[in-house]
Amino acid sequence: MTVPHAPVRGAPSGPAAFPDSPLACALRQPMLLGLFLPIQAGGWSASQLPRTTDWSFDYNAALVRKAEDLGFDLAFGLSQWLPKGGYGGVLNGQALDSFMALAAMAAITSKIILISTVHVLYGPWHPLHFAKFGATLDHISKGRWGVNIVTGHRAVEHEMFGWSRIEHDRRYELASEFIDVVQRLWSETENYSYESERWKLNNAFVTPKPMYGRPVLVNATGSDAGIDFAARYSDIVFMTSPTGSEIESALDSLPAHIARIKREARENGREVRALINPMVICRETEREAQAYYRAIVEHADPEAAPQGMGRFDSDAHAWRGRAGRDGPEHRALGGNIQIVGSPDQVANYILRLKAAGIDGVQLSFYDFKPDLDFFGARVLPLLKQAGLRR
Ligand SMILES: Cc1cc2nc3c(=O)[nH]c(=O)nc-3n(C[C@H](O)[C@H](O)[C@H](O)COP(=O)(O)O)c2cc1C
Secondary structure, eight states: OOOSSOOOOSOOSOGGGSTTSHHHHHTTSSSEEEEEOOOBTTTTOOBOSOOOOOOSHHHHHHHHHHHHHTTOOEEEEOOOOOOTTTTBTTBOOOBOOHHHHHHHHHTTOSSSEEEEEEETTTTTOOHHHHHHHHHHHHHHHTSOEEEEEEOOOBHHHHHHTTSOOOOHHHHHHHHHHHHHHHHHHHHOSSOEEEEOSSOEEEEEOOOSOOTTSSOEEEEEEOSHHHHHHHHHHOSEEEEOOTTOSOHHHHHHHHHHHHHHHHHHHHHTTOOOEEEEOEEEEEOSSHHHHHHHHHHHHHTBOTTOOGGGTTTSOBOOSTTGGGTTTSOHHHHHHOSSEEEEEOHHHHHHHHHHHHHTTOOEEEEBOSSHHHHHHHIIIIIHHHHHHTTSOO
């Protein structure tokens, strides 16, 4: 194996180090606000209660524009490669590709940061493709594009690409190598050659160079290997509650979990921000919010396996905390943690997440369009009053 130039290790100077980058501007907010776009059928909820939520581009384009108008900092899309029928029922697997869909959104927005989830080991992607495509999107979006780097936890997805699932920690080693090479291409001012068992580049060069060092880097994890990856590369770590979706238990378990991740990043001389994705059910009164929650649960879709639980073999660590804790009612609504209540109660939970060490919330809703409108009208002003948003 020849390695003519060693790739860059870690991610020392990301966009947060440039005061005028979209990420640095967003980080001046006391609490980052994101929208987890439903580019997949059913969003996160295995319920048949009627709603507008739709995976189509037009629906999601309208959502991202609305989120931008409301001053949201980020929008995210997930990535899934599921066999016919997906998770079943309303979670039938229809989904836009996150890389392509958010690339298109770059052209119809001007302020919001757009994070695409990409399985960097599938294909396999060549680092040169990824570096060129990412740099192009960085320029189209003027530094607003980022990538949530995932390695694929479901065996069935790897099999679709023609191999057996790669061992869990080995996937993070390969993702590290991949992103080291990509970063080298983003920063290198000369032609670059590299060779390993998996990737080979000969006098490779990428233009344009990203506007703020590199695009925003994110990874979503709960494992030791994934946290080590986050501490070395990510600006933002997308996390789950170690103890399931019930909000009070999440608030108890998150502080130690977040402190550990931030400590590991600081040991590498880096800062990583903690982002979590609550499912928000908010109505004018607690009673109405609880009634909405119960209606969603009562319409649970018996054909759908929420978030793939049990349907496909997954070796993800991030969701292990919910085994045996999250009952069917949690699974019908879905989401990582769940916040149900009046505008005051929802704002208060978000304040408590901040106190637990969370730097940003990436919101999901059951019925995205009206529920986002309601959040914007009734909860956002309270977050401003509480000093969480400027
Ligand atoms: C909040 C969150 C969002 C995720 N989104 C995706 C996704 O869109 N696509 C995917 O394949 N995996 C996704 N994952 C799974 C992770 O990428 C990862 O494969 C999984 O958590 C296993 O890694 P771990 O064992 O390090 O936790 C997500 C995980 C978390 C915690």
